[in-house]
Amino acid sequence: MASMDAETAAAVAALVVALVAMFIAIAQAVQQYFITGQLIRLCDSVVFGPLPGQGRRIWQLSQFRFRVVYSIPQISLDSNLWPDQPPHTRSYAIGRHELPPVEKIEGSAITSIEEDHRWLPRFRHRKPQRQPQKVTSSQRVGEASWVSWCRAIQAPCGDSVRFDFVEYDADRCPPDLVTAPMQVSMRDIVIMGLMSGMEVTSCSFHEKSISMQGDIGTITSSNHPVLGPLLHFAPRYNENMYSSYGTLPVSPTKYRGEVTGRWLSRTWNLCKVAGRYLNSTARRTVRRLDDRWLGQQTQREVFLADEGKRWQRAKRQRQREADAQAKDDGERADRSKRRDFEPLRPYPQDGDWVLEMPPEPRKERSPNLQDERDSHRTERQCGKQKVKAEIPKISKPKDTTPETSPPGAPSRQPTVDDVADDGSENRPDHRSQRPDVLTIEEKPPSLDFDTKERMRIAKERQAERTAKIETIEKDKALVEESVKRGAMASPYDLDRLLLTEKPHYDPKEKEVDQSPSEEKGPRPTPDEDEAREREEERQRVRQQRDDERDERHKSHVRSAYLVNVDAYWLCQMDIFDGFWATPWVEFCMTDAALTGAVTAILEAFLGFLDENSLVYHDDRELSVFSFQETARWMFRGNYTYPAYAHNARGGVIAAGTYHGVRIPAFQSVIPALELLYSYEWQVDMNLRNPARYCTQQNVELMRLDSWLSYVGRTHEITHGRSKLLTQMPSLILLMIHDFELDFQHLDLSAREGGLQDIQGVAADLMDFLADEELSDAEQLYALVALLRTIKVCQCVMMGSDTTSLRDILLKDIQVHMV
Known part of the structure; x- marks a missing residue:
């Protein structure tokens, strides 16, 4: 064993290299497994919540790993809501499907995540866990903010939200994001937030940032180095934000609200008056035609362009004469009595x-009682006892006329229940x-003694104003009658037009007839008189040009403010x-x-x-x-x-x-x-x-x-x-x-x-x-x-x-x- 031969050393070296290679391969496989798990986590069912989509794994043999492809919904408003004409940019939304139900979730406060490998829990030591409490929440733990956003805006404008599926590769998703991002339109998100009652706290088109807050939550923005502007929604756990419509005990008939064109147009300075949309140009045109209040005065009527004809003036004169004759004969009083009992008819646009x-x-x-007394004055003097016996039968009918309080005291009769006898079926x-x-x-x-005293004083002052107006009308009638008889000249100006601010008089009428005074000294020659007239004409033209220039300047300045709402x-x-x-x-x-x-x-x-x-x-x-x-x-x-x-x-x-x-x-x-x-x-x-x-x-x-x-x-x-x-x-x-x-x-x-x-x-x-x-x-x-x-x-x-x-x-x- 002191020394190994060459073959043994080579075998040991090969074994060591094989072990190292196997360790590296195992490390790479584990790394790819964890990377795949991270990508799967970005598009897990918990992240997507009740929205459809989510991801799937595709085995790539050449790379010896799983490739994650996920299908994510892309929400937007209905593209028909946005105009496609300048200055608006057309909507590029691809949504075709209605938003699925994403109402509140009733479940446990601790969300359990299902695992694909069922054998793993057997090798773990299970600790005793407390039973999860049943709660009702407006957000699921771990879901993406755009899922919470869809749930928050479902009640205010869910009918106008559309979505469609878009596939992305999880490899293209930046690793620093915690969930898969959803591409949206900022103006769509802003409109959804405004429909939900959110308020814009700050925004900048150049910096591509926005911040909003409201009862449903808060929207903030940031800038990502790869994806660009990012929006994040932080919901508020408000249990009543979907069913709260104030203290009014009624809720919308539809489960979901919608964004209407008349509401959307208000956000970009387009108002709607009597069913007609008015932009800045239309508003300026209307204001130029009717911009000033004219006090109603006699002999100062307003004639439109098509009302100045002779036959129309004669028609109005005949109508005035007929009204005067009707007033003398008492016909106008009879018509007013008939109007008192004639109800107004509903119009087609009414509810x-x-x-x-x-x-x-x-x-x-x-x-009527007073007329009867006046017409039978002789009989009342002769038979007072008879009249006294008949008066209660006339003035106090028991079956037809309800009892009321005297005119001096306000009536306390109910205005809802007591009058429903003849139409309560x-x-x-x-x-x-x-x-x-x-x-x-x-x-x-609030109707205490002080309020009654204030009401009495206000009615006394109003009676004084009414008497003043009646006096003015009588004076005008006297002056008009005197002018018709030729006893005096009219103290009123000529008829003035409403639509212009130019002089409403004839320049020739303003010229004062000046008789040539007898001047001592030499008289001017004819050539001097002609030169003087030409100079006066030039001065008049110059003054007229200056006046017209000033008038155009005032009109331009004034027209700049006529577009304001x-x-x-x-x-x-x-x-x-x-x-x-x-x-x-x-x-x-x-x-x-x-x-x-x-x-x-x-x-x-x-x-x-x-x-x-x-x-x-x-x-x-x-x-x-x-x-x-x-x-x-x-x-x-x-x-x-x-x-x-x-x-x-x-x-x-x-x-x-x-x-x-x-x-x-x-x-x-x-x-x-x-x-x-x-x-x-x-x-x-x-x-x-x-x-x-x-x-x-x-x-x-x-x-x-x-x-x-x-x-x-x-x-x-x-x-x-x-x-x-x-x-x-x-x-x-x-x-x-x-x-x-x-x-x-x-x-x-x-x-x-x-x-x-x-x-x-x-x-x-x-x-x-x-x-x-x-x-x-x-x-x-x-x-x-x-x-x-x-x-x-x-x-x-x-x-x-x-x-x-x-x-x-x-x-x-x-x-x-x-």
Whole structure:
């Protein structure tokens, strides 16, 4: 053994080399096995969750290893939602299938992973383990973030999400990623997040980054050296985020929501008014045609281009004469009495709405009784006992007329239950099951002694304004009659056009006839007179050219602001379901100004409405059947807009039951004005949580649109002297510009010591409307329209600002989600 021969040494050396080679081969095989296991782990069933796809192994004999190929779903929005015309970039989504159900998972908190090698546990020492607890979770342990994202956005917009399969090689997946990445469109992910109520905290198109947060979770972005931009979603374990629609006790009829074109268009500054989409060019055109509010004045009528013909002027003159004759004969009074009992017909665009008529007031029989007394004065003097015996039979019928309170005290009669006797067969019978919820006759908590005193003062001031307007109308009638008789010259200017700002007079009429004065000294020669005339003509042409240049400059500067979606458009745009995500935050007033405006408007309502005609629905009363009807009608994809919107054609009345009331400003019955919760909630300066109050505020806006549409069809508004159906947006814009600072200074509510300031601003606002010579009905209509505008601004401020998302929404960025 001291020495080995050559053959033995060679054999030992060969054995050692073989052992080393075998060890290296085993090490490489183990390495490939672990690499294959790592690649399989990237596309395991736990990672994919309930989504289809996952990976498979393919044996590569040449490489002596397994090659992993996985099929991953690629989610996107429906490609038809995105325009394919510039400046938009067309969608390259390939999704053809609807998103499969990825609802909550009911299982154990400890997820067990099945193993392919069943013999391995026999060689392991098993320790006693605790039994897993049964839980309900919105995320499975170990799943990819894009699986959690699909589960989070399923309820808000699941019907609009599409997916398809794409195969990738796991060797091309970077080893530093924990899951297989999914290629997605950044703008699709952003829209899904906005539909779920998320807010954009930061974004940059040039850096290809975005950050969003909301009740469903948080989205963050990073930059990978190989794949580029990466998105990661961290879900929040909120058990109620899929079934929470605020305190409104109604949920969408569909299990999944969808992204509609009208909602999507708002994100890139395209508003919809009366069913028509208006881009910046269309908005500028409309604003140029109707941008200013003109006070209604006699002898200052507005004639359009096709209304200046002689026969049309003669027709209007004959109509005015016929109206005057009808007024003298009492025919107009008869027509107004007929309108009082004639209900308004529904329009084709309306929902299924019902107006419940209030009880007939007893005071309507007093004129007939007074006429009978006047016509039988002699008989009353002769037979007083007989008349006294007959009066109770006329004034107090027991079967037909319900008992009401005197006119001085507001009636406490219920407006829902007591009037359902003649039409209760077709109404749901659940009204009688909840009498405490559906009745509104109980005294609201805010109507204390101070509120009644404020209401009395507001009505006295409103009566003074009404008397002032009546005096102005009488003076105008006297002046017009004097001008017709030739007793005086007209004190009014000539008719002015609405559409231009150029001089509306004839330059020849402005020339003052100057008789040549007798001047001493030499008279100018004819050549000097001609030279002077030519110089004056040149000066006139030069001045005219300068004026036209200034006018063009002003027009260009003004047209740059006509494309903004300010109060002019916010007061008339469509209302539909969904979170508010718009780029119009910068065009709204501040939060303090919006709250002050609501406070002043509610104070001004006291001069027109009482506790029966201005109703607040608190948390208990949100289960009213009418609000549920309107909410369901909204969830079915319907929308509303007011009667004064551009090309509104009467507006839209949402489905539901409306409680009719009688107020002095209108001859006919109108719906009661219904607002959410209470007075304290309305004047609260704190911003509302969109996830909780967005649906309720949308329903409230629909109810306001229904009120404006119904009242806009009445005779007082349709044929009013101020033509509010065509000039209301300009009037609202003017009011906001004039009173924005005043609204902003109302930082204290009436209960906090700011009652005097609130009453002062409300009085100034009402004096402004009275100076514009609006009737009482038109003043109330303008106040409700202003309140609607303020509430739309509050929704815009409450929602997410998409100004910084413009480039991302128009051009798109391809990213990966891990």
